[in-house]
Amino acid sequence: MNQELNTTGPFIIISQNNNATVNLNGALDYDTQNSYRLNIAVRDAKVANSQVTRYLNVFVTPFYTRNPQFAFDSNNCTVKLNETFVVSNDSKNQVIYTFKAKPNHKDAAINYYLDSSDDKTNKVFQLNKTTGELIIIDNNIASITRKTYGFVVKAQYMNVVLQNGQQEFLCALNNSDQSKISVTFTLNSPPPVQFTSNTLPICIPTTAEKGSTIDNLRKYATDQNKKDDIMFKADDTNPAQNNRNLKIMENGDLVLSTNPANIIGFTQLNVKSYYKQNPESETLLTLMGYIVNQTTDLTLITLNKKIQEFETKNYKNVLISQLRNFTNNGYVCLASTDPHILLTGGFNDKWTDVYLYVIDAVSNRPVTPLELDKKFNTVDARKDANVIGITGANTRW
Incomplete structure (x- = not known):
């Protein structure tokens, strides 16, 4: 085991068994010199002209x-x-x-x-x-x-970096x-999708065809800047509450799976919504699809004016208060922000042709229509615990 020592300045090179190490041969004075460039030659003692030279840059930093x-x-x-x-x-x-x-x-x-x-x-x-x-x-x-x-x-x-093909050692x-x-x-996690309401009234025109798209639920999201990221799927946790009349697509399209004539009054579908980046955070929506007649001459402005007229006749606290509008392809739905009342209507060319159902809170199905005429002050659905809403189709007022 032959060992060869070569000293150059503050460094000593120790060669042994085809290996070489560069060691300090004493303390380094950073203030005097903080970098060195060593020229190291490697040769095979048994082969003539076999010398290879490498440069080694050494930098010194203060302790x-x-x-x-x-x-x-x-x-x-x-x-x-x-x-x-x-x-x-x-x-x-x-x-x-x-x-x-x-x-x-x-x-x-x-x-x-x-x-x-x-x-x-x-x-x-x-x-x-x-x-x-x-x-x-x-x-x-x-x-x-x-x-x-x-x-x-x-x-x-x-300890070692490569720069310009040369090894650089950082000493000390x-x-x-x-x-x-x-x-x-x-x-x-991102927040779940927020909607204007977790119960959405959907208009199903009597003229709609089986397989047609009657609405898109993305427009009901409160954050329209992210609407393209919102996805939908059917709620499979309680299949009994779903039906075969409506089908929800991943992009929010609501497709009619039957003819409107097969739907008596309304139909319900439960769906889940989520951002595609966060499918584990879901929002449950209940869709209430109501059969409505096509509107022709009626406009929302006219409709709102008529509602104001009813309010001046002290009918406000019964059915007409806090109404907000839902429009879809030329059809009009109304819904109350009062959680006890859901009012929807299908209108033709006469604004008075509004049809009403009373929904039973237990069965969630229409009960016998009430003949309201124009005597709203004699009927207050909120006094009956089993009545949660008044919605579209049989009794004209």
Whole structure:
């Protein structure tokens, strides 16, 4: 085992068994010289003209500033960072934060490490070793039950970097010398889809054909900026409450599965809605489809005027109060914001042709129509606990 020693300035090269190491041959004076360029020749003693020369750049950093410094860390090596992010299932492989440490030498390279013994943390996050990017790696991030994670991010210099084909060693460094930052990340799921109401009255024109689209539910969402991201599906938790008259499509189209003549008064369908980025967070909707006649000369302005006339006759507190309009392809539906009353109507060319049903709260089916005429003050559906609404089709008032 032959060992060969070569000394050059403050360095000593030790060659043994085809291996060579560059070691310090004494203390380095940073103030005098902080970088060196070594010309190292390697040759095969048994082969003539076999010498190869490599250049080795060595940089020296002072002991008291040798740790890489985080950009937001001014006076010490340990700080706290708290961040909150709204994530969805599309957040997988998304960079949610980038850690950046400043080296003391412009050519020094820094490695970043996520320091956590928590398996759940390691299954949700991944830290890019060279860029410092914190990445979501969980396949189903929106459905996780644990929302807050705490861990430590470490930054330390690389011992060896490659630049211009030459090896560069950073001397006077130790892997135990690190900058650390304590971080807490809270991941929040997006909110569920919000609608103008969770019970939507839908107009089914008497002239509609089987298989036709009678409405699209996306227009009832409160956030129209995200309407294209809203998806729909049938509610299969209680199939008994659904029917074969209506079919919901993924894009919100409501398709008529039968002829309107087969629907007596109204039909009900329960559906679920969700953002496609967050299918686990669902909103349950109840669709109440009512048979209505086609409107011809009637306009909403005229209709609203007639409603105001009824209010002046003290009929306001019975059926006409707090009405809001639903329009669909030239047909008009009305619904009350009062939770006890649901009023819909099909109108032809005469505004007085409004048809009413009383809905039983237990069976959710129409009971015998009431002959109301114009005596609204004699009938108040809210006094009967079994009556939850007055809706479209048989009795004219």
